[in-house]
Amino acid sequence: MSSRAVVLLSGGLDSMLAIRVLQEQGLEVEAINFQTIFTCCKNTAAQAAHELGVPLTVIGQEDDYIELVRRPKYGYGKGANPCVDCRIYMFQQAAQVAEQLGAEVIASGEVLGQRPMSQKRRDLEIIARESGLEGRLLRPLSALLLPPTEVEQRGLVDRSRLFGFHGRNRKHLISLAQSYGFKSIPSPSSGCALTETTFAPKVYDLIQLDAESGRWDFELLNxxxxxxxxxxxxxxxxxxxxxxxxxxxxxxxxxxxxxxxxxxxxxxxxxxxxxxxxxxxxxxxxxxxxxxxxxxxxxxxxxxxxxxxxxxxxxxxxxxxxxxxxxxx
Ligand code: SF4
Incomplete structure (x- = not known):
């Protein structure tokens, strides 16, 4: 019987490739799309899941996500995006879904060095450790540049068929997508308002001046x-x-x-x-x-x-x- 994998799917190129790489190894993949009150593009993830032929589970944030935006342990990016804390939160949720599904592999399309806020080597380590997935969180697109995970050591995933992509250049990722016959190549976009520098002042204003603000107030920012x-x-x-x-x-x-x-x-x-x-x-x-x-x-x-x-x-x-x-x- 093939192993099962849970993979975070934003609908962007990287997460689509991560799924496809595991499918090529015969893994049975369940995609998870994480939606917050600041993200758009549920349809993009649904279309991507359809194209890849994988079931999609959409998970939302709870009210504790607001606290994370208000006081991120690892700070903000260029906008009001607490990406490291947010990824930790996502993977904690993904780990619960994986347990329910009996999936041993948990993976994502993160590429080492691609995003300044959350994909530096140290960030990837922090995200894996703080989400309780140290040694278990597989990044198939950059795996060859990272220590082998448990699932590679146990032979559930063949490390020699993973990749060592690094940095912001998408050329090799696009070539891989073309070799897999992807119908279209999604353009890079976070789909998250928190990354927008024009949106950030509204978030900071709320955080700094309104201690009583809650989910209703944050939803209104949109x-x-x-x-x-x-x-x-x-x-x-x-x-x-x-x-x-x-x-x-x-x-x-x-x-x-x-x-x-x-x-x-x-x-x-x-x-x-x-x-x-x-x-x-x-x-x-x-x-x-x-x-x-x-x-x-x-x-x-x-x-x-x-x-x-x-x-x-x-x-x-x-x-x-x-x-x-x-x-x-
Ligand atoms: S871009 Fe937005 S949704 Fe994505 S990790 Fe950062 S804060 Fe979270």
Whole structure:
């Protein structure tokens, strides 16, 4: 009977190749895709799994992942990406799935030296050790540059048919993919908002200024324009219709910490959400943001629905003129 392997699959080239390398050795592979509130591309992983002919299990994060983003033991990359801690978390989850499936091999498409944050030799060692997989975590694409794992020593995987890829150059990986007949070569992308330097300020703002923030707040980072009004208060402005709707849905969601939401009555303008203590001046700022981001509207008679928890009123707006100077994160 063939050995079973659990392999992390992002849908990118490296993880697809790692699966294919093990399939070539006759291993029965189960792919695992890890989704967080900051990742996209579930379909990419599903398509990749389909192309490779492997079953796919999608696993999500629990609330403890937020704590990891808030206080990563191994720090952040260029954005707000705690990649080393995140990989440890992923492999801990993968190890549980492997145990349930009776899979002896746990593998990933990591390439030594390819990513500055999580694929240096020391990082790979830390990730294996801290996820409880020291000596067991197989990286088929760089295995020849790393100490043999248990599964290689036991002969479950033939080390001589693994690879010694290193660094950022994808030429050899692409050649290997072509030799396997891959229909298309995925372009390099993390698919994770945390790596984006434009997204990072919103994350750091939340971590540094809002100790009470939780999953609801972090999920909101993916929606709208975030504006810091003062240390205790921030506004979120919908940038298009689907974001306006998403903000309105989240206003009443369990865990919601919104104190005010403005929705234009009958003109094209943004939904504005306020998180933080309410005061007349804050309401006036919220009105000002509606005015600032409404296009081609005569605001003299404009009215908005003002929702506070448990109460809705219909009011004219009284924009705070300094709203235009507020800082977008
Ligand atoms: S890019 Fe995002 S999902 Fe990937 S390891 Fe880093 S933090 Fe985790």
């Amino acid at each position: 929606i709208g324009r975030h504006i810091r009004i003062d240390e205790a208060t921030k506004a979120i402005v919908g940038r298009r219709e689907e974001e306006n709707i998403a903000l309105q849905q989240r206003f009443t969601q369990p865990g919601s910490r919104a104190s005010l939401m403005l929705v234009p009555e009958s003109f094209r303008g943004p939904t504005v959400m306020i998180i933080g203590p309410l005061a007349d001046e804050i309401e006036s700022y919220a009105d000002g943001l509606v005015a600032r981001y409404s296009k081609d509207v005569d605001l003299t008679d404009a009215r908005v629905y003002k929702h506070t928890p448990g109460k809705t009123t219909l009011e004219s707006i009284a924009p705070h003129e300094q709203a235009v100077e507020l800082c977008t994160l």
